[in-house]
Amino acid sequence: MIDLENLTVTFDGFTAVADVDLRIDDGEFVTVVGPSGCGKTTLLRAIGGLQEPTRGTVAVDDRPPSAAQETGDIGFVFQQHTLLPWKSALENVVFLRELADEPPDRAGARALLETMGLEGFEDARPAALSGGMKQRVAIARAIHLGADVLLMDEPFGELDEITRDELGVEIRALWRRERKTVVFVTHSVPEAVFLGDRCVVMCDRPGRIEATFDVDLPSPRDAEALGSRAFQEQVATVRRTLHESYE
Numbered sequence: 001m002i003d004l005e006n007l008t009v010t011f012d013g014f015t016a017v018a019d020v021d022l023r024i025d026d027g028e029f030v031t032v033v034g035p036s037g038c039g040k041t042t043l044l045r046a047i048g049g050l051q052e053p054t055r056g057t058v059a060v061d062d063r064p065p066s067a068a069q070e071t072g073d074i075g076f077v078f079q080q081h082t083l084l085p086w087k088s089a090l091e092n093v094v095f096l097r098e099l100a101d102e103p104p105d106r107a108g109a110r111a112l113l114e115t116m117g118l119e120g121f122e123d124a125r126p127a128a129l130s131g132g133m134k135q136r137v138a139i140a141r142a143i144h145l146g147a148d149v150l151l152m153d154e155p156f157g158e159l160d161e162i163t164r165d166e167l168g169v170e171i172r173a174l175w176r177r178e179r180k181t182v183v184f185v186t187h188s189v190p191e192a193v194f195l196g197d198r199c200v201v202m203c204d205r206p207g208r209i210e211a212t213f214d215v216d217l218p219s220p221r222d223a224e225a226l227g228s229r230a231f232q233e234q235v236a237t238v239r240r241t242l243h244e245s246y247e
Ligand SMILES: Nc1ncnc2c1ncn2[C@@H]1O[C@H](COP(=O)(O)OP(=O)(O)OP(=O)(O)O)[C@@H](O)[C@H]1O
Pocket: 011, 015, 016, 034, 035, 036, 037, 038, 039, 040, 041, 042, 043, 187, 207
């Protein structure tokens, strides 16, 4: 479980995140949506142990997040894929495990790449892969590490809309199979609603949680859900909340 109590992060007197209370159960898929600068990345970094709270506490399975991160229990996927350019797709997937002193599992990494639609590209270097393929490798790498908690910061931010939708469906399917706890940050309201079982809406000055919605859509979700009335209505509700917070 991820437990944030009264989390506040201040940079030189500027409060990026104020008094955030949030509890995320094991196996939940939670999305965090809000405008640029409302503190989404800061919140995610605090959960991942990359940002010390100024006030309040963060615990991942009752441990400080830095401890969970050191033991490979937290995986990150960022907007920029951060793959090593000189390593193949397969080697990129396995190397984090090597860093964490876990036994290599090339067969497992191959199977994961295949699941992510990258069969035949195992030996390709990142330069030879499209943006969507690189993000698939980055997601496979985080899962292969064996982390129970996946923190994703705009992982589809640089991709075209069709690839985003496709990867959205895939990440949901993968999450159902692997039962990870996922915290997924995005600017996109439709993406937040489609992916999350719970959607946290943030607003800024200072960055805080404005509202939290339980997403009521069928699971598993496929691209069909994107056209459903229930989906459109929930997107509209989240949008309204965001706009009202700025009135
Ligand atoms: N290391 C830092 N030093 C000073 N200010 C920072 C630092 N990191 C973030 N901030 C400020 O904190 C606020 C929140 O930033 P953050 O990146 O968390 O927002 P965000 O919601 O993720 O934005 P975006 O969607 O544009 O990535 C911003 O005003 C930003 O300028």
